[in-house]
Amino acid sequence: MGFVATPEFVERYLNLDLASAACVDRAVVRLEAETAAAWARRNRVVGEQGAAWIVEVRCPAGTYRLYWDQPTPEGPLLLLLLLPN
Numbered sequence: 001m002g003f004v005a006t007p008e009f010v011e012r013y014l015n016l017d018l019a020s021a022a023c024v025d026r027a028v029v030r031l032e033a034e035t036a037a038a039w040a041r042r043n044r045v046v047g048e049q050g051a052a053w054i055v056e057v058r059c060p061a062g063t064y065r066l067y068w069d070q071p072t073p074e075g076p077l078l079l080l081l082l083l084p085n
Helices: 007-014 018-033
Strands: 003-005 043-047 050-059 062-069 077-084
Touching: 003 007, 007 077, 018 050, 018 062, 018 077
Parallel strands: 003 077
Antiparallel strands: 043 050, 050 062, 062 077
16 A cells, blocks of 8 residues: 655654654554554544545554545555644
């Protein structure tokens, strides 16, 4: 399946320290494997530019909100945004 990251996601990701980046990496790998799981689809937001699911990623240095979507079941996971909580 794989994933695609938006420039906004990449910009935030590249500013993470090494430990936080590794923590987010683990969350993305788990999310890619379990996109249909209840924990992955618990929170959804809808706005003028579309919709996204939100996963809370708890890392030792802080907590992040990972916004993602998967428009088609066979398509890639879209990593939309990563924000500190």
